[in-house]
Amino acid sequence: MNTSTNSGADHRLICTVDVVLLTLRDAQLQVLLIKREREPFAGALALPGGYVHASVDQDCADAARRVLRDKAGLPSPYLEQLASFSGPARDPRGWSVSVAYVALVAAPQAPQPGQHWLPVDELPQLPFDHGRIVATAVDRVRNKSQYSSLPVHLCAEPFTLPQLHGIYEALLGEPINAVSFRRKMDELGMLEPVPGAKLAQGPHRPAQLYRLRDEFRRTLSLAGRGLNA
């Protein structure tokens, strides 16, 4: 096969991005699914996604942000490349490559028409290989939650340590020692107390509010030895 400087049709493939947008609602990890308007699988619930447009996107992450903006109406949440999925059968339109991203958001506004938040552990069959993509994303997020600051992106700022503690527990599905948790968050050094700001949640001592230090808005902080859940 001659592959010299040919960049014609044989070497050009269907290329898409898919975004697994996750949030925490009712102490459950939930994923945003969109009702597809077009074939294939018109009418089915699927991940927000779309073609990569060479004319408008600077790279695939840019395409993912565009998809999030257009289909989920979101500004720029935490976004991380997950993996690429490819093959002849995953898309009925033909051999395709999808670069998948994970995005995390804190406060899921009321979903707009056609948007559905579903718990990741109770998903129906999804079109394409979206079931597998979601499973990979959930694995990645749960795994990274064991030793990094990733879950802060599921928490609206400012937040209290007990709130963040609850988020880690919901993600990892098991109780985390509260003393160790505070020690670790302290070591990670990513949080700063909002001076004077406390959150009163009821007839008891209010909790200190914290925010992410700017250095950690786009970077994760990694714990040396995990949170040892």
Next chain:
Amino acid sequence: MNTSTNSGADHRLICTVDVVLLTLRDAQLQVLLIKREREPFAGALALPGGYVHASVDQDCADAARRVLRDKAGLPSPYLEQLASFSGPARDPRGWSVSVAYVALVAAPQAPQPGQHWLPVDELPQLPFDHGRIVATAVDRVRNKSQYSSLPVHLCAEPFTLPQLHGIYEALLGEPINAVSFRRKMDELGMLEPVPGAKLAQGPHRPAQLYRLRDEFRRTLSLAGRGLNA
């Protein structure tokens, strides 16, 4: 822009795979580079890579294995997807997506003509964004070596624990406590002693030879709390 069921040229992009094949030589992590025969960058040293061929590849990993077979003359080493790199400028032929893989091999045969092993810390400028891809791969491998069995794939079987110990130290660039190392390898449970097989390296006690348990040939074993280098 109409994106209905159109799968025509606008939505088809240049799609390639690149493989970062790493090995350990002279206690240094080295990467395989190939002298490019074709434009662009003909004559330059670059990662082995090529177009994804929808007609022959089952997925991008398959394309990566084909590239390794054809350009590096290798059977099937440890192969793991790294990340995808995309954009209008990384390839002079146009907007492109490259799905990059990391591969690890043990014994680098004498390189064939056009193949060059170079230490990852002393690379020249590489064409495309291959410098960045190699850097990402090296980060990934060094990072995963801290808490997983990944480095066993850099070691020819059967091997002794002191040999494997040396490989971990070379990767992490710092000494690892030998007692802890043995304890960890034991906990990981991925090695089995080859009955009766010892390796005599000189005028001293020979070391027990080990091999990877079959369950771990394609899967990694993860340590709970890292190797604490």
Next chain:
DNA sequence: CCAATAGTGTCTGTTAGACAGTATTCC
């Protein structure tokens, strides 16, 4: 027996978890 490396037993320091105690709020 000596030198050299392989492998083990055991002590010690560090770190995570348990638990109890103090702090602060609303009633």
Next chain:
DNA sequence: GGAATACTGTCTAACAGACACTATTGG
């Protein structure tokens, strides 16, 4: 003052690192 939750001090248990010891080979 009581109830509830936020936070802290301190003991304990688990684990990694240090070090000394034994094991096994060639000379």
